[in-house]
Amino acid sequence: MVAGCAGTGAGATPPARQAAGQVNGTATTAPSPSATSAASATPGASKVEAVLARMSVEDKVGQLFMPVLYGSAADTVSGENQARFGVGTPAKAVARYRPGGVILFPWAGNVKNVRQVVALTNGLQKASPEIPLLVGADQENGRVSRMAPLVTEMPGASVIGSTGDPSLARKAAKVTGTELRALGINLDFAPVADVNINPRNPVIGPRAYGSDPKKVAPMVAAAVQGFHDAGIASTAKHFPGHGDTNVDSHSGLPVIQHSLSQWNKLDAPPFAAAIGKNIDAIMSAHVVMPKLDPSGDPATLSKPILTGLLREKLGFDGVVSTDALDMAGVRKKYGDGQVAVRAIQAGVDLLLMPPDFPKAYGAVLAAVKSGKISTARLDQSVRRLLKLKAARGLLDRAPVADPAEAERVLRSAEHRKVAQLINARAR
Structure with missing residues (x-):
């Protein structure tokens, strides 16, 4: 999923949440109201509103998207870019559509060497002078390591989990976040918050910290702190939980039969813990949980799950990202344009890797202009994305990565020692 790997009317004011620690009347480890308030009190609120006020509808719709762009440099001409975006280079695609961000992958030609990645991220930011980009990577470490072999080879989550020491999860995330930031990457699609309770799980497995939610x-929670120590944004995934599946959502649509009480006990605690540490974003899962939403839609398109459980009950008001929209699990029932619209209606803010970008962009823009997605609902998502950027220091000016500094930081002796420490303590 990439990355790997739901409610109220659009734009309406949500009803008051139940008392903290309750999901449909069942106890959870949700954050306190003060923690939730702290999460929403984002620095630079006036700046966010000023930026929002000067954006066109097209600007706002663009902010909802995080596509893959092809090539090793911002000015690299690529047939893939021409076919998918109608322009030849990543920089021209950014200038044309003004997306909220981009995500880097080796298979897209984005990752060759340290200086190349720094030049690419700097070039992409230069192409977005009005609103700096979120530059994302899927760097969980272990099995999913998109920046390998440039970054320090850190142990995966299951190895860290086996130590029983959350401080090591924090250290590992700080190392990874520091190295990503040096490359010009400001958002990691990690940590995995799934509880891997199904030993036959073909897609999570060692990517999870373990099988016990406690x-x-x-x-x-410690990993979120570590990413924040490094000054980058992080993403807990895959909500409402991908740990009890025996189907890979890249190729099929998993169905999980957890009741609400089971979900509260098994799946919710890591997400609630992440929210308690002011996680920047939470990624949805392309899984069906019929006892949480009987519609048959995957969680990515489920308003009862994303708005009802995640927003109203767990109190999360940060950015909700889809998992990759090119995965089979989300494409079985609706076309690529309608998937994007339905995701926004369900409570999503960031549309990750749509397989047909112009179709998805056009569908969302048309839905806004027709009122299918209200202006208030659109502004709600854009405001969350701008708040995330402001909180991580990205809204005033685009960061400029230094290639010499990146070469000094990546795979440093200090960072390799952290990896050695974790491996030595693993059981």
Whole structure:
């Protein structure tokens, strides 16, 4: 999923949440109201509103998207870019559509060497002078390591989890975040907050910290702190939980039969812990949980799950990202344009890797202009994305990565020692 790997009317004011720690009347480890308030009190609120006020509808719709762009440099001409975006280079695609961000992958030609990645991220930011980009990577470490071999080879989540020491999860995330930031990457699609309770799980497995939610939750919370120590944004995934599946959502649509009480006990605690540490974003899962939403739609398109459980009950008001929209799990029932519209209606803010970008962009823009997605609902998502950027220091000016500094930081002796420490303590 990439990255790997739901409610109220659009734009309406949500009803008051139940008392903190309750999901449909069942106890969870949700954050306190003060923690939730702290999460929403984002620095630079006046700046966010000023930027929002001067954006066109097209600007706002663009902010909802994080596509893959092809090539090793911002000015690289690529047939893939021409076919997918109608322009030849990544820089021209950014200038044309003004997306909220981009995500880097080796298979897209984005990752060759340290200086090349720095030049690429700097070039992409230069192409977006009005609103700096979120530059994302899927760097969980272990099995999913998109920046390998440039970055320090850190142990995966299951190895860290086996130590029983959340401080090591924090150290590992700080190392990874520091190295990503040096490359010009400001958002990591990590940590995995799934509880891997199904040993036959073909897609999570060692990517999770473990199979006990009481042990996974503090690991996730510590990792969020580590990414924040490094000054980058992080993403807990895959909500409402991908740990009890025996189907890979890249190729099929998993169905999880957890009741609400089971979900509260098994799946919710790590996400609640991440929210308690002011996680920047939470990624949806392309899984069906019929006892949480009987519609048959995957969670990515489920308003009862994304708006009802995640927003109203767990109190999360940060950015909700889809998992990759090119995965089979989300494409079985609706076309690529309608998937994007339905995701926004369900409560999503960031549309990750749409397989047909012009179709998805056009569908969302048309839905806004027709009122299918209200202006208030659109502004709600854009405001969340701008708040995330402001909170991580990205809204005033685009960061400029230094290639010499990146070469000094990446795979440093200090960072390799952290990896060695974790491996030595693993059981």
